[in-house]
Amino acid sequence: MNQKLSTGKKILIYIALTITCLFFLLPLFWILRTSLVTKTQAYQMPPDLTAKLTFQNYIHIFQKGDYARNFLNSAVVALLATGISVAFGSMASYWLTRKKGSSTKERLIILAIQMIPPIVLVVPFASIMKKLFLDDTWVALILAYLSFTLPYVIWMLFSFFDGIPKELDEAAQIDGCTKLQTYFRVVFPLVAPGLMATAVYSFLVGWNEFMFALVLTGNKTRTIPVAIAALETQAGIQIAELCAATIVAILPVILLSSFIKKYLIQGLTFGSIK
Amino acid sequence: MSSITLKNICKTYEDSGVKAVQDFNMEIEDKEFIIFVGPSGCGKSTTLRMIAGLEEISSGELYIDGELMNEVEPKDRDIAMVFQNYALYPHMTVFENMAFGLKLHKIPKAEIKEKVEKAAKVLDLQDYLDRKPKALSGGQRQRVAMGRAIVRNPKVFLMDEPLSNLDAKLRVQMRTEIAKLHNRLGTTMIYVTHDQTEAMTLGTRIVVMKDGIVQQIDTPHNLYAYPCNLFVAGFIGSPQMNFFTATCQAEGDKAKLILGDYEIELPEAKAKALIEGGYAGKEVTMGIRPEDLHATDTQVLATNPSCEMHAEVNVYELLGSEVFLYFNFCGANVIARTEPDTKAQVGDNVGFVMDVDKIHVFDKDTEVTITN
Numbered sequence: 001m002n003q004k005l006s007t008g009k010k011i012l013i014y015i016a017l018t019i020t021c022l023f024f025l026l027p028l029f030w031i032l033r034t035s036l037v038t039k040t041q042a043y044q045m046p047p048d049l050t051a052k053l054t055f056q057n058y059i060h061i062f063q064k065g066d067y068a069r070n071f072l073n074s075a076v077v078a079l080l081a082t083g084i085s086v087a088f089g090s091m092a093s094y095w096l097t098r099k100k101g102s103s104t105k106e107r108l109i110i111l112a113i114q115m116i117p118p119i120v121l122v123v124p125f126a127s128i129m130k131k132l133f134l135d136d137t138w139v140a141l142i143l144a145y146l147s148f149t150l151p152y153v154i155w156m157l158f159s160f161f162d163g164i165p166k167e168l169d170e171a172a173q174i175d176g177c178t179k180l181q182t183y184f185r186v187v188f189p190l191v192a193p194g195l196m197a198t199a200v201y202s203f204l205v206g207w208n209e210f211m212f213a214l215v216l217t218g219n220k221t222r223t224i225p226v227a228i229a230a231l232e233t234q235a236g237i238q239i240a241e242l243c244a245a246t247i248v249a250i251l252p253v254i255l256l257s258s259f260i261k262k263y264l265i266q267g268l269t270f271g272s273i274k
Numbered sequence: 275m276s277s278i279t280l281k282n283i284c285k286t287y288e289d290s291g292v293k294a295v296q297d298f299n300m301e302i303e304d305k306e307f308i309i310f311v312g313p314s315g316c317g318k319s320t321t322l323r324m325i326a327g328l329e330e331i332s333s334g335e336l337y338i339d340g341e342l343m344n345e346v347e348p349k350d351r352d353i354a355m356v357f358q359n360y361a362l363y364p365h366m367t368v369f370e371n372m373a374f375g376l377k378l379h380k381i382p383k384a385e386i387k388e389k390v391e392k393a394a395k396v397l398d399l400q401d402y403l404d405r406k407p408k409a410l411s412g413g414q415r416q417r418v419a420m421g422r423a424i425v426r427n428p429k430v431f432l433m434d435e436p437l438s439n440l441d442a443k444l445r446v447q448m449r450t451e452i453a454k455l456h457n458r459l460g461t462t463m464i465y466v467t468h469d470q471t472e473a474m475t476l477g478t479r480i481v482v483m484k485d486g487i488v489q490q491i492d493t494p495h496n497l498y499a500y501p502c503n504l505f506v507a508g509f510i511g512s513p514q515m516n517f518f519t520a521t522c523q524a525e526g527d528k529a530k531l532i533l534g535d536y537e538i539e540l541p542e543a544k545a546k547a548l549i550e551g552g553y554a555g556k557e558v559t560m561g562i563r564p565e566d567l568h569a570t571d572t573q574v575l576a577t578n579p580s581c582e583m584h585a586e587v588n589v590y591e592l593l594g595s596e597v598f599l600y601f602n603f604c605g606a607n608v609i610a611r612t613e614p615d616t617k618a619q620v621g622d623n624v625g626f627v628m629d630v631d632k633i634h635v636f637d638k639d640t641e642v643t644i645t646n
Contacts, residue, residue, distance in 0.1 A: 101289050167361035170328050175375035175422070176349040189365045 028250075035243035042240045057244035066219070067245060070227035075252070077138055077223060078206030081145035086199045089153030090191070094183060096154070097161040098169065107158065113151040118211065121147060126215045136218035144212040149202040156201075160194035161187070196260045204253060224249045276339055276429035276462045278302040278325065283334035285320050285486075294320040295486045298334070302464070307456050309477035310466045312509070317486035318466045319434055325464065326355050326432050338429060349378075354423035355432040359439065360415045362407040362422075368394075369403040372421045379426075393421045396455075413444045420452075424459070431463040437472065449475060470510055474498070482506050504641035507561050507634055513598065513609045515561045519638065524554035531560055531635070534604040538581045541631055547645035548635060558644065559636040566632035567610035569599060570625035571617050582625050590620050599624065 005013070034042045036053040044051075061067045096103045121144070129140040164187060172182040188195075210225040217226060228249065231242040283298040295317040302308050310318035323329040325336060327348035336343045343351055354375075362371050369390055376386045394400045397417040407415055416436060423431055436452075437445045453476055456463055467473055473480050474494045482489040482497065482505075490502045501507035507515050520531040520538075529545035531538040538560075540548070548554070570582060585608070589600035592614065599610045599618055610626055618624045635644045 165359060165361065167357045167359055168363065170326075170348075171355070171357060171361035171363075171422075172374075173328070173348045174326060174353060174355045175426075176378035178349070181378070186363055 031243045031246050034240055035247050037240060039238065039240045042243070057240045058248070061241050061245050061248070066222065067224075067227060067248070070222050070224050071248070073138070073217070073221050074207055074223040074225075074249075077141045077145065077221075078203050080138070081142045081149055081206040082199050082202040084142070085146055085149040085153045085202050086195055089150050089198075090157055090188075090195060091183065093154045093157035094161050094187060097158060098166065107155075110151050110154050114148065114155060118148060122211055122215050125212065129216060135216060136220050138221055140216045141213060141221065141223070144216060145206045145209060149205055152205075153198050153202055156198045157191065157194060160191045164190050200256060200260065203256065207249075207253065277304050277337075278430065278462065278464075279335075279337040279340075280321075280325075281335040281337070283321065283324060283336060284332045285317070285324060285329060286332045293486055295324070298488055300481065300488070300491060302462060304462055305460045307463045307465065307476055307478045309473040309480045310464065310483060311468065311470055311473040311480055312483035312489075313468060315485075316483040318468075318481075318483050320486075321483075322432050322434055322464060322466045325430070326353055327351050352429045353432055354426045354428040354430075355434065356416075356419045356423050356436040358435040360407075360419040360436075362415055362418055364407055367404050367406055368399060368410070368418050368421075371407065371418055372425050375422065375426045389425045389427075390421075393424045396424070396458075397421050397451075412440055413448065416440060416448060417451075420455070424455070427461075429462065431459075431461050433463065433465045435467055436465075438467070438469070445472075452476060470512060474510070480510075482509060484509075500643075500646045501634065502643055504559060504561070504636045504643075507636070507643070511563055513564050513611070515563050515634070516567070516606065516608045518560045518562075518604055518606050519557055520560040522548050522553045522556055522558050522635075524549050529554070531558070531633075533560065536581055536583055536604075538628065538630060538633070540633065544630075544633065544635065544645045551637075551644050553635075553637075553644060557638050559638050559641070561634035561636065562628055563632060564598070564609045564611035566629040567608070567612075567626050568629070569610060569612040569616045569618055570627055572613040572615050581630070582627050584623055584625050587618050587620055587622050587624055590618065 035057055036055070037051045038054065038056070041048055041051045096106050125140075125144050125147075126135070129135045129137075129143075134140040134143075168186055168190075169182050172186040173179075177185060208225060209223075210229070213223045213226045214229070217223060222230075224245070228242060228245045231238040231245060278300075279302070280298050280300045283295060284293070285295040286293050298317075298321055300308075310321060312318050320329055324331050327343070327346060331344050338351060338353075363374065366374065372390045372393060373386045376389060381389075390403070391400070394403055397420060399414065399417055399421060402410060402414060402418075407418065410418065416439075419436065433452075437448050440448060449472055452465075456476075465472075465476060474497075477494055479491060480494055480497055481491045484505050490497060490506045492500075497506060497510050501510060504517070508517070518533055520533045523530045523532055523537075524545070527542070527545065527549065529540045529548045531540060548558070583603065585601040585603045587599050587601050589598075591598040591600070595614060597612050597614050597616055597618075599612055599616070601608055601610070601624070612618075616624075634646050636642065637644055
């Protein structure tokens with residue numbers, strides 16, 4: 001039932017929403033502002049709000065360091081880890097929801113894998129990758145990320161696949177579909193919103209991950225989070241450049257999220273609107 | 275031609291050990307309309323799904339047109355199936371839903387369009403071809419599911435309780451549509467239902483199942499008039515047959531059923547069956563259909579009325595063309611379907627006569643029919 005809100009209530013709601021938005025957005029605005037001033041102005045207290053804005057920090061990070069390369073590394077690693085986990089994870093999840101008999105045991109194993117704290121895996125992973133001559137390669141990082149994105153994708157997609165009646169698969173089979181055709185032509189379009197939501201999360205994990213990247217990467221494959229951390233030098237924190245680098249790192253995520261916002265909301269609310 | 279042969283078909287679920295279907299044998303001729311009927315869990319849907327290839331056959335052989343189908347994929351069996359919940363593809367329009375199977379079989383686009391439009395016309399769906407399933411009513415969705423099956427022009431149509439999600443009026447309407455469709459297409463159809471009215475009105479032959487075992491395979495008339503056991507007698511017919519425990523008493527070649535204080539003189543053929551079966555002096559189960567019990571205040575239509583009994587009416591139900599009278603007699607709850615001119619009301623002590631030619635007698639232990 002839609003209740004008409006009184007003006008007083010509406011004002012209160014807007015004030016609450018504005019405060020919440022400011023709470024989350026102010027730090028971002030401050031990072032943006034800092035990225036557009038010089039280092040001296042950035043540290044000035046009280047802040048000089050009339051300072052002239054400049055893109056010098058942005059130009060600097062791309063010219064001085066390997067930021068473009070770090071950006072590429074992050075993009076490749078996050079995209080490939082996401083692509084692989086969504087491709088294989090969705091099929092694994094689909095199979096587990098459609099297999100004959102109970103899949104409770106398998107589901108619990110998938111859940112248990114997610115419970116392993118990533119830090120436990122860092123040292124063994126580094127040692128294994130070194131032995132396999134894979135240290136400082138994209139492959140090492142992608143494999144590391146897959147160890148937690150893959151179970152996450154499988155687990156998340158259970159509810160989406162469970163929500164699709166098995167009769168649809170059976171109807172497709174009778175209509176003439178092979179198992180693969182059933183998956184791609186009937187089931188896949190129906191779980192697309194769920195896949196999108198899961199893929200975005202998976203991408204964010206890869207894009208933001210710091211610990212594995214710090215241990216497994218060298219100069220060649222350094223990713224953005226490690227590169228940003230490296231801006232804290234012996235000469236002090238390059239705060240303006242650091243903020244510029246942060247803004248550049250945030251941009252793809254904002255673009256990606258707004259591009260698939262529709263699917264994301266649909267995916268996140270999938271279970272609740274059944 | 276599309277005949278189906280089921281030879282000793284069994285289905286056992288390995289994980290639970292449940293025997294869903296046991297030793298199912300049947301020959302289905304071309305153009306037959308076969309109905310699988312029975313209570314929930316009797317194995318009727320499982321049998322249908324085994325024919326479709328959606329369930330593995332544990333043992334036995336399934337032939338379609340003489341070809342062994344046990345290991346053949348559903349897509350290669352040339353069958354179409356209508357599901358209980360329709361199973362329409364929600365992301366496709368009505369046209370795409372109906373065309374999907376044809377596209378997969380690489381039929382030329384022009385031919386697909388022609389076939390879908392023809393089927394849509396038959397099912398009165400022309401105006402809905404661009405709609406998605408969610409924008410359709412239950413009846414329309416059901417018709418799309420039928421259309422998806424029709425366009426394929428399959429060897430066999432399989433229908434798994436296709437009308438159970440519809441309201442009563444639409445169900446009757448669609449039942450007629452399905453009967454017309456079968457007459458027009460002449461395709462072999464297998465139809466699963468637990469609604470015995472659907473079974474009686476649609477089927478050329480009916481398979482009655484219980485606990486995974488086939489009880490009787492026969493025409494609707496024969497099932498109704500000559501049930502092979504107590505279960506079939508009780509399951510087919512609405513309201514169901516009235517049952518009483520009676521004692522058989524024989525004198526020479528004559529036999530009577532003793533029902534409390536009443537004696538029912540049996541016709542010669544029925545008496546002979548009981549005497550020859552060695553039931554003299556034994557307890558048996560007697561069955562009589564509600565329409566073979568007549569209130570004596572009406573114009574009695576029985577061919578051989580006998581044994582006037584009296585009972586107090588508990589419930590009176592007027593259905594327009596007929597009246598159901600409920601009463602308790604010899605410890606059994608009894609229903610009589612009488613003519614609407616009866617004056618009987620709740621609480622009245624009413625006289626009833628039985629049509630003894632229509633009495634069924636069953637073995638009390640094995641529940642097998644002794645005489646119909």
